[in-house]
Every structure is written in structure tokens, then in C-alpha cells.
Amino acid sequence: xxxxxxxxxxxxxxxxxxxxIAIWARAGSTSxxxxxxGSVHPVTNGMATAxxxxxxxxxxxxxxxxxxMGYGGGLFLMGWTGGYVLxxxxxxxxxxKFGKFTVPQFIADRFYSKSAATVAVxxxxxxxxxxxxxxMTGVGVAFSRFLGVSSDTGIYIGQAIVFLYAVFGGxxxxxxxxxxxxxxxxxxxxxxAIFISLNLTxxxxxxxxxxxxxxxxxxxxxxxxxxxxxDLGFGQYTTTTAGSTLNMFVYTMSLMIGTAGLPHVIMRxxxxxxxxxxxASAGWALIFIALLYTTxxxxxxxxxYNLHATVNTAVAGKGDLYAEESSLxxxxxxxxMARWEKTGLLKFEDKNGDGRIQYYNxxxxxxxxxxxxxxxGWKGNELTVNADIIVLANPEIALLPNWVIALVAAGGLAxxxxxxxxxxxxxxxxxxHDLVKGVFAPDISEKNELLAGxxxxxxxxxxxxxxxxxxxxxxxxxxALAFGIAASSLFPVIMMGIFSKKMxxxxxxxxxxxxxxxxxxxVFAHKGILFIKGTEFVDLIGGPNSFFGIxxxxxxxxGALVNFGVAYVVFKMTKAAPDHIQHLVESVRIPRGxxxxxxAH
Amino acid sequence: MDDKSAGYxxxxxxxxxxxxxxxxxxxxxxxxxxxxALNSIHLGGYPLGFWFAHQGSxxxxxxxxxxxxxxxxxxxxxxxxxxx
Numbered sequence: 001x002x003x004x005x006x007x008x009x010x011x012x013x014x015x016x017x018x019x020x021i022a023i024w025a026r027a028g029s030t031s032x033x034x035x036x037x038g039s040v041h042p043v044t045n046g047m048a049t050a051x052x053x054x055x056x057x058x059x060x061x062x063x064x065x066x067x068x069m070g071y072g073g074g075l076f077l078m079g080w081t082g083g084y085v086l087x088x089x090x091x092x093x094x095x096x097k098f099g100k101f102t103v104p105q106f107i108a109d110r111f112y113s114k115s116a117a118t119v120a121v122x123x124x125x126x127x128x129x130x131x132x133x134x135x136m137t138g139v140g141v142a143f144s145r146f147l148g149v150s151s152d153t154g155i156y157i158g159q160a161i162v163f164l165y166a167v168f169g170g171x172x173x174x175x176x177x178x179x180x181x182x183x184x185x186x187x188x189x190x191x192x193a194i195f196i197s198l199n200l201t202x203x204x205x206x207x208x209x210x211x212x213x214x215x216x217x218x219x220x221x222x223x224x225x226x227x228x229x230x231d232l233g234f235g236q237y238t239t240t241t242a243g244s245t246l247n248m249f250v251y252t253m254s255l256m257i258g259t260a261g262l263p264h265v266i267m268r269x270x271x272x273x274x275x276x277x278x279x280a281s282a283g284w285a286l287i288f289i290a291l292l293y294t295t296x297x298x299x300x301x302x303x304x305y306n307l308h309a310t311v312n313t314a315v316a317g318k319g320d321l322y323a324e325e326s327s328l329x330x331x332x333x334x335x336x337m338a339r340w341e342k343t344g345l346l347k348f349e350d351k352n353g354d355g356r357i358q359y360y361n362x363x364x365x366x367x368x369x370x371x372x373x374x375x376x377g378w379k380g381n382e383l384t385v386n387a388d389i390i391v392l393a394n395p396e397i398a399l400l401p402n403w404v405i406a407l408v409a410a411g412g413l414a415x416x417x418x419x420x421x422x423x424x425x426x427x428x429x430x431x432x433h434d435l436v437k438g439v440f441a442p443d444i445s446e447k448n449e450l451l452a453g454x455x456x457x458x459x460x461x462x463x464x465x466x467x468x469x470x471x472x473x474x475x476x477x478x479x480a481l482a483f484g485i486a487a488s489s490l491f492p493v494i495m496m497g498i499f500s501k502k503m504x505x506x507x508x509x510x511x512x513x514x515x516x517x518x519x520x521x522x523v524f525a526h527k528g529i530l531f532i533k534g535t536e537f538v539d540l541i542g543g544p545n546s547f548f549g550i551x552x553x554x555x556x557x558x559g560a561l562v563n564f565g566v567a568y569v570v571f572k573m574t575k576a577a578p579d580h581i582q583h584l585v586e587s588v589r590i591p592r593g594x595x596x597x598x599x600a601h
Numbered sequence: 602m603d604d605k606s607a608g609y610x611x612x613x614x615x616x617x618x619x620x621x622x623x624x625x626x627x628x629x630x631x632x633x634x635x636x637x638a639l640n641s642i643h644l645g646g647y648p649l650g651f652w653f654a655h656q657g658s659x660x661x662x663x664x665x666x667x668x669x670x671x672x673x674x675x676x677x678x679x680x681x682x683x684x685x
Contacts, residue, residue, distance in 0.1 A: 074654030211645035220646025283666035297655035590682040
């Protein structure tokens with residue numbers, strides 16, 4: 001069977017499975033729609049949270065970025081897992097005890113203010129929509145490859161599928177569907193990684209393979225990779241940091257606190273039966289997440305090694321990387337390169353007209369590499385590989401069987417769809433439940449409330465699809481921006497709402513607005529106002545990364561500091577929260593008396 | 602706030618502080634600030650600082666959450682505020 005047919009079959013079968021489960025578990029009442037009736041087991045919930053969590057950014061994009069960045073890419077690994085420690089200890093059990101099922105509801109009650117809730121909804125919508133833009137980019141890449149269309153067309157198809165999918169069922173449908181999606185996506189990630197690790201190092205466990213010697217040699221994979229990339233003028237793989245140590249530090253911090261502030265993840269912890277379960281649930285989620293996250297760096301390094309070995313035969317041998325016969329002849333290039341050239345995400349140009357492909361860093365600062373390239377008659381790097389294709393192309397680069405390639409396509413789509421669906425649920429509940437029912441029309445019928453939610457989903461899909469056509473960065477970079485927004489706006493107020501009894505509504509509102517504003521200002525300066533190309537104003541703030549060399553993706557941690565600071569100052573100038581709120585906080589802090597999450601409030 | 606709940610809350614904060622110190626040391630410490638120094642030590646083919654950033658901190662995070670869940674359960678029982 002050819003690759004195209006196999007891909008259709010595997011992807012089709014996985015979709016049939018999800019839709020089947022969604023029909024089987026169709027939601028009835030509003031509380032079932034949002035929170036699955038509060039009856040999900042911690043392990044099940046952990047698996048569903050993991051599927052929800054691991055999006056196109058984790059599955060499709062992250063390993064590719066790590067392959068590009070090397071050691072510095074570790075900020076994604078630490079940032080997107082370390083946040084669970086914060087979530088488990090600082091937020092989840094208390095929000096579960098509080099017993100409502102959306103983040104704005106908590107903020108409305110704790111800060112006794114509908115204005116605070118409205119500001120929280122705005123923060124939530126900004127973060128979630130940005131997040132979905134990243135998903136759309138990833139969906140576009142996945143569909144473009146396996147349908148053989150441009151990545152723009154891929155996005156249109158993706159939009160249609162995400163919409164049908166999210167409107168179909170509620171959280172309950174989604175919880176069980178997401179368990180199925182987790183299984184598909186983790187299998188799709190691990191199977192090729194195991195094959196590749198076995199091929200390169202003889203060790204089937206990728207986490208160990210990454211630390212092993214290359215088969216048939218006495219040099220370790222990482223050491224050889226370091227040699228190859230530095231010889232070709234790239235930065236050393238195991239030590240190149242992300243910009244600067246400071247930037248890597250705040251970037252990691254942003255992702256961690258953003259994780260704990262993202263509403264679609266927090267919502268997960270409303271669906272477990274008890275406070276005790278909420279604590280353990282985060283641990284289970286992290287185990288399932290870690291399976292992928294500890295494999296990703298192996299995928300990254302091995303894909304990078306294989307890519308270099310494909311275009312340069314001296315990589316696997318001991319010969320000279322710069323010898324003429326080492327470079328791959330254009331007509332000998334493997335079929336996967338031609339397949340990816342069609343999507344426009346892999347480009348090749350024979351700059352020196354020698355009929356061979358040279359892949360190296362032509363902007364290198366290494367005088368040694370520069371001199372060697374010149375001596376060999378190389379006239380510039382001839383191969384551009386979009387970081388977002390590395391994972392999807394990985395099994396093809398390693399020449400694995402067709403069914404593995406098809407499985408990876410299914411896994412990538414599962415990752416993107418499950419996260420998009422979870423985010424759309426958060427958007428839908430924020431608009432219909434917290435904004436329409438909570439603020440504008442308290443008497444709205446249950447049916448109209450659901451309708452309002454579905455309209456909100458449709459609008460979010462259209463906007464994010466449109467912006468996904470010209471994304472502000474690679475899928476993982478765009479998603480990192482969403483984390484920065486959540487980190488700077490929502491995390492600090494939720495935390496202050498639990499750990500300070502006296503923090504008042506004035507402080508909370510001012511904090512959220514200040515955190516959101518400075519972060520968006522810095523991000524929009526680099527990426528355009530509302531991410532629209534051509535509206536950047538980076539000169540106004542003194543050039544790119546002008547704030548101590550911090551990149552916009554890393555700025556969320558600074559925004560969070562501003563949020564805490566402004567909230568504290570405003571709080572000091574105004575009256576403390578009233579007594580009944582202080583009692584409420586005391587009761588939230590102890591587990592006894594936790595109730596099932598209640599839909600009608 | 603009565604004595605019991607004040608005691609419970611300070612026990613909780615004490616546990617959180619301890620865990621956050623470890624959380625910070627493995628990721629921001631070993632994985633970022635001291636990564637260069639640790640890279641001179643090797644764990645198999647892994648330079649140690651690189652290992653903390655790409656592998657080690659994740660394993661420790663998992664352990665921390667389950668340790669926290671267990672200890673919090675004990676604190677709940679001790680102050681008699683656990684769920685029925």
C-alpha cells in the first residue's frame with residue numbers, strides 16, 4: 001500500500017474513534033457540558049489533561065525548536081512541566097474546594113466584583129485565542145503534508161474540522177475522547193522515537209539512547225552531534241543557551257507560571273471528585289506528559305543528527321564534512337525531501353551550481369568554519385527546513401515504514417485538535433457562562449446559554465484561523481506568547497486570591513490590567529498590533545528585545561511581577577476585602593466540606 | 602482565625618516552601634544557572650547540566666508532586682480537616 005493511502009486509512013480510523021466516543025458520551029445538561037458532572041477518576045483525568053495540554057506546540061513543534069536551539073530548547077521542557085508543580089500546590093486543590101467550574105467565576109466571587117470577572121474574561125480570551133493561533137499553524141502543517149496541499153489550505157481544512165469537533169460534544173465527550181487522543185498521540189510519538197533510538201544507538205529507550213554511544217563507535221551521540229554542528233559553523237548543541245542566561249531564566253519562569261494560569265488546564269481540576277484527588281491528578285497528568293517531554297529531546301537530537309547525516313555522508317563516517325563527495329547529490333535526494341518541498345516548508349536552492357546540497361551555517365562567527373566553507377567553494381547554505389516539520393518528517397528522514405509515518409500524522413492531528421477543543425471549551429464557558437449569564441443576562445435559558453457558547457467558539461475559530469495564516473512565529477513560539485499572557489494576567493490574581501485573605505477587588509483589577517497591558521505592549525511591539533503583520537512598533541521601544549535582551553515570548557514573567565507590584569500598591573491605598581470574603585478564603589484553604597461542582601449557582 | 606486553622610496553614614506553607622526550594626534548585630539552579638559548571642561532569646553520554654535541563658528536572662517535578670500530595674494528606678489528618 002502506498003504512503004498516501006495508508007495515511008488516509010490511519011487518520012480516518014483515528015477520527016472515527018473520536019467521533020464515536022463523542023456520540024456515545026454526548027452531554028446533556030450545562031454542568032455536564034462543562035465539567036462532566038465532577039465524576040472523573042484522577043488517572044483518567046490525568047490522561048485527558050495530558051492530551052488537552054500537549055498540543056500541536058508540544059507534539060509537532062517543540063522537538064523541532066529544540067533541534068534548532070540545542071541546550072536552550074530545554075526551557076520548553078522545564079517550563080511546560082515545572083508549571084505543574086505550581087499548579088498542584090498553589091492553585092488546583094483550592095480552586096477545587098471553591099467548587100465552581102470556571103476561573104472568572106472564582107475571580108467574581110473572591111473579589112466580590114463583576115468588573116473583576118469581566119477583566120478576567122478579557123485576559124482569558126486573549127490568552128486562549130493566541131494559543132489557538134499556534135494550534136492552527138500546527139494543524140496547517142500537518143494537513144498540508146498529508147493531503148499534499150499548501151499550508152494555507154491546510155489551515156482552512158483544519159478550521160472546519162476543529163469547529164465540527166468542538167461543537168459536537170461538551171467536556172464529557174471531550175474527556176473520554178481525549179483519553180483516546182492521548183493514546184494515539186503518545187503512541188505516534190514513541191514508536192518512531194524507539195525505532196530511531198534503536199537504529200542509532202542500539203538502545204530502544206530514547207531517554208537512554210540520547211545518553212548512549214552511537215552504534216559501532218565509541219563516541220556518544222551528543223558528542224558526535226556537537227562535533228558535526230560546530231564544524232559546520234552552528235552553535236554547540238549541548239551548551240548553546242537561549243539568547244542569554246537571563247532570557248532563558250525568565251522564559252522558563254513565564255512558561256511555568258503561564259501553565260498554572262491557563263484556564264483550560266485549571267478547568268481540568270474542577271472535574272475530579274475531591275480536593276485530595278485534585279492534588280494527585282496534577283501528578284498523574286505530569287507522568288503522562290513526561291512520557292512525551294522526556295522523549296522530545298531525544299527526538300530533537302536524533303532528528304538533527306539524521307538530517308545532517310542525510311545531506312552529508314561524512315557525518316556518520318569519519319571523513320571530511322567539507323569534501324566534495326560528502327555532500328548529497330541533488331538527484332539522489334530521498335523522496336521525503338521532494339514531498340515536503342511541495343508544502344513550501346522545506347526549500348532547496350543550488351547556490352553554487354555543483355549539483356550537490358550543502359547544509360551549514362553561512363552566517364557563522366567561527367573563522368575556522370568560514371574558511372573551510374570558502375575553500376570548498378560553498379556559496380551559502382542551500383537547505384532551509386522549517387522547524388515545525390521536524391517531528392512529522394522525522395520518521396521519513398529515518399526511512400521508517402509507511403505505517404509509522406501515517407501514525408505520526410494521526411498523532412499530530414490528535415494533539416492539535418484535542419487542545420483546540422479544550423481551549424474552545426474555556427472560551428465558550430467564559431463568554432456564555434461568565435459574561436452573558438454572569439454579567440449581562442442572568443435570566444438566560446440553558447438552551448440560549450449553550451448557543452451563546454457555540455457562537456463564541458465559531459468566532460474564535462475564524463479569528464485564530466485568519467491570524468494562523470500569518471502566524472507570529474513557529475507553533476511553539478506562538479503558544480509561548482499565550483503562556484506569557486496567562487502568566488502576566490491570571491496567575492498572580494488567582495494566587496493572591498488564595499494566599500492573601502485581604503487582597504481586594506481594586507488591587508486585583510488594577511493588577512490584571514497592568515500585567516496584561518505591559519505584556520501585550522511588549523509583544524505587539526515585536527509581533528504587530530493584534531498580531532497583524534505590518535503594525536509592529538519595535539523602534540518605539542528601542543529595538544528588538546530592548547528590555548535587558550528579553551524576547552517577547554519570555555516577557556510574561558516580567559508582566560507577572562508588574563501585576564503583583566501594582567496589585568500590592570493599589571491594595572495598600574484602598575480598603576481590605578470585607579470580612580465575609582476573608583472567611584471565604586479561610587474555608588477555601590481547608591479540604592473539609594468540599595462539595596461536588598455545582599452547575600447552577 | 603482560630604489556633605487550629607492557623608497551625609494548619611503554617612504547616613501547609615512550610616511544606617510549600619520546602620518543595621519550592623527543590624523545584625527552583627533543580628530547574629533554575631542545575632538546569633540554567635549552574636548548568637555550565639555541571640557540564641564538566643558526565644552522566645553516561647550526557648553532560649550533567651544539559652541532562653538536568655532536558656531530562657532530570659522533569660523526573661524530579663513528578664516526584665515533588667506526589668511527595669506533596671502525600672504530605673498534604675498527612676497534614677490534613679493531623680489537623681483533622683480531611684475530607685469525609
